[in-house]
Amino acid sequence: MKHTIKELEDIASQIRRDIVRMVHGCQSGHPGASLGCTDFFTALYFEILNHKTDFTMQGAGEDLFFLSNGHISPVWYSTLAHAGYFDKSELATFRKLNSRLQGHPTTHEHLPGIRIASGSLGQGLSVAIGAALAKKLNGDKSYIFALLGDGELQEGQNWEAAMFAPFNKVDHLIATVDYNGQQIDGPTSKVLSLDSLQAKFEAFGWHVINTDGNDMQAIVEGLHYAKTLTGKGKPILNLMSTQMGAGVDYMMGTHKWHGTAPNDEQLAAALAQLPETLGDY
Amino acid sequence: MKKYTYTEKKDTRSGFGAGLHEAGKKNENVVALCADLVGSLKMDAFIKDFPERFTQVGIAEANMIGIAAGMTIGGKIPFTGTFANFSTGRVYDQIRQSVAYSNKNVKICASHAGLTLGEDGATHQILEDIGLMKMLPGMVVINPCDYNQTKAATVAIAEYEGPVYLRFGRPVIPVFTDPDQKFEIGKAWMVNEGTDVTIIATGHMVWKAIEAGEKLAELGIDAEIINIHTIKPLDDEAILKSVKKTGCVVTCEEHNKFGGLGESVSRLLVTELPTPQEFVAVNDSFGESGTPDQLMSKYGLDAVNIVEAVQKVIARKKS
Numbered sequence: 370m371k372h373t374i375k376e377l378e379d380i381a382s383q384i385r386r387d388i389v390r391m392v393h394g395c396q397s398g399h400p401g402a403s404l405g406c407t408d409f410f411t412a413l414y415f416e417i418l419n420h421k422t423d424f425t426m427q428g429a430g431e432d433l434f435f436l437s438n439g440h441i442s443p444v445w446y447s448t449l450a451h452a453g454y455f456d457k458s459e460l461a462t463f464r465k466l467n468s469r470l471q472g473h474p475t476t477h478e479h480l481p482g483i484r485i486a487s488g489s490l491g492q493g494l495s496v497a498i499g500a501a502l503a504k505k506l507n508g509d510k511s512y513i514f515a516l517l518g519d520g521e522l523q524e525g526q527n528w529e530a531a532m533f534a535p536f537n538k539v540d541h542l543i544a545t546v547d548y549n550g551q552q553i554d555g556p557t558s559k560v561l562s563l564d565s566l567q568a569k570f571e572a573f574g575w576h577v578i579n580t581d582g583n584d585m586q587a588i589v590e591g592l593h594y595a596k597t598l599t600g601k602g603k604p605i606l607n608l609m610s611t612q613m614g615a616g617v618d619y620m621m622g623t624h625k626w627h628g629t630a631p632n633d634e635q636l637a638a639a640l641a642q643l644p645e646t647l648g649d650y
Numbered sequence: 651m652k653k654y655t656y657t658e659k660k661d662t663r664s665g666f667g668a669g670l671h672e673a674g675k676k677n678e679n680v681v682a683l684c685a686d687l688v689g690s691l692k693m694d695a696f697i698k699d700f701p702e703r704f705t706q707v708g709i710a711e712a713n714m715i716g717i718a719a720g721m722t723i724g725g726k727i728p729f730t731g732t733f734a735n736f737s738t739g740r741v742y743d744q745i746r747q748s749v750a751y752s753n754k755n756v757k758i759c760a761s762h763a764g765l766t767l768g769e770d771g772a773t774h775q776i777l778e779d780i781g782l783m784k785m786l787p788g789m790v791v792i793n794p795c796d797y798n799q800t801k802a803a804t805v806a807i808a809e810y811e812g813p814v815y816l817r818f819g820r821p822v823i824p825v826f827t828d829p830d831q832k833f834e835i836g837k838a839w840m841v842n843e844g845t846d847v848t849i850i851a852t853g854h855m856v857w858k859a860i861e862a863g864e865k866l867a868e869l870g871i872d873a874e875i876i877n878i879h880t881i882k883p884l885d886d887e888a889i890l891k892s893v894k895k896t897g898c899v900v901t902c903e904e905h906n907k908f909g910g911l912g913e914s915v916s917r918l919l920v921t922e923l924p925t926p927q928e929f930v931a932v933n934d935s936f937g938e939s940g941t942p943d944q945l946m947s948k949y950g951l952d953a954v955n956i957v958e959a960v961q962k963v964i965a966r967k968k969s
Contacts, residue, residue: 426723485748485752500720502717506702529712
């Protein structure tokens with residue numbers, strides 16, 4: 370372990386503070402799933418990934434991460450800043466004119482840590498597979514990680530990619546699904562049921578594991594375990610249960626905070642629940 | 651009129667296949683992907699010599715574009731291959747976000763463009779692809795005119811860093827350009843110098859323009875013929891220089907008159923040098939089943955249509 374679980378939880382608390390402050394600062398953005406995935410991002414960047422903050426697009430010899438559900442950019446930006454990719458003061462520019470921190474992640478503004486634009490849903494798994502194929506051709510045995518939203522699995526391209534990866538033995542790929550059961554118009558079970566994602570991915574030939582995405586110990590162990598499953602001919606799918614809005618009581622368990630910013634009063638109520646551990650930007 | 655002859659007819663897609671093979675030999679980072687149309691795209695030679703650098707994605711074009719974008723991150727130069735319709739309209743958002751906006755070094759290689767796909771009919775005959783692709787910021791759009799030019803273009807785009815759309819076709823047509831040509835992206839080719847009218851043609855329409863030039867010469871009209879193989883970036887200088895001399899222009903393309911080469915030329919001329927222009931292009935219509943020759947005739951894309959357009963535009967110039 371590079372960090373204790375307590376240290377990781379402290380980092381996550383600061384990232385959650387950043388998320389609500391960033392979204393409040395521009396009165397737009399997507400706090401719900403950003404908060405839900407904060408523990409995953411913290412575990413990934415501070416414990417799991419072999420990566421360099423001296424960013425290169427190719428990332429030769431490094432593990433690569435791709436975010437498909439780009440609307441949860443606040444959690445990624447805060448994580449990258451705290452990991453050392455850029456100064457955390459830049460978080461104040463989120464979604465504002467002339468910022469590198471666009472509403473959805475992009476390479477266009479050359480923000481260190483971002484390797485592809487995402488936001489239009491359903492494209493990230495294909496890109497991650499492509500990056501994995503290139504690593505294989507280059508003889509680079511590093512891992513490729515991807516995060517997908519559960520709602521975006523309604524996009525057909527995911528299933529083209531899901532069919533391709535096991536058939537082509539893309540087995541250094543660990544894709545995580547943020548399984549929060551919510552999307553803009555309501556619960557996924559009501560909008561368009563995903564039914565059993567485990568059965569679906571297993572039928573396509575993936576090795577599926579289940580983790581609790583809001584338990585730091587569980588997510589760290591789950592991702593370490595996922596790595597031990599690689600190199601055996603199958604891509605790995607981490608079905609990660611999360612609570613949308615995790616860490617802020619009034620945002621939890623509802624789709625209402627998918628894309629809504631808190632007002633001043635709501636911000637204060639959120640920050641009161643999230644200890645400032647590393648200093649606000 | 652400069653005399654152009656040919657000894658054989660070949661399809662431009664075979665020029666692509668030969669160029670891809672050559673690019674693969676030159677640079678080990680060149681990789682190819684195909685969505686179940688290996689034979690149609692003439693990728694066999696590449697696959698035979700570089701099997702590990704070829705990815706068959708099946709009938710899943712969206713996934714193909716995403717995978718190609720991802721492969722560039724590892725330093726690869728992916729060439730995707732499928733029909734023009736499935737290379738563009740079907741996957742427009744994937745190209746827009748994962749390739750163009752992300753500025754990835756993907757070469758989108760599109761065969762069976764336009765009416766000359768023939769008997770399969772309008773579902774497969776895209777006539778809107780140049781417009782779709784040229785609207786994407788940073789996208790280079792190339793539509794070569796014969797086997798040799800397509801081969802040279804394929805080799806050239808491997809050496810260019812950035813997203814490219816390369817459009818070619820199915821039918822065999824005369825091979826009349828230099829087999830050893832150096833292809834320069836964005837640089838027009840002067841097919842014939844003349845004084846009375848500028849004919850600007852791309853793709854399969856270049857040979858038709860040469861045929862039209864010969865007929866026009868018999869009628870005493872001295873046509874300048876320019877091949878614009880690169881629709882974006884457009885060779886503004888070559889077009890303006892020619893039009894300054896001739897004072898009128900006819901554009902020729904196997905594409906909808908909306909959004910194609912003709913409109914790119916219009917945009918240039920209306921801002922720099924307003925000039926009478928006629929369009930030889932498909933008149934905002936879908937295609938249909940038929941032989942390539944029948945379709946080019948029915949939809950007004952023959953040499954005779956170019957001759958008529960020239961006569962019309964010269965009359966407008968004089969009035």
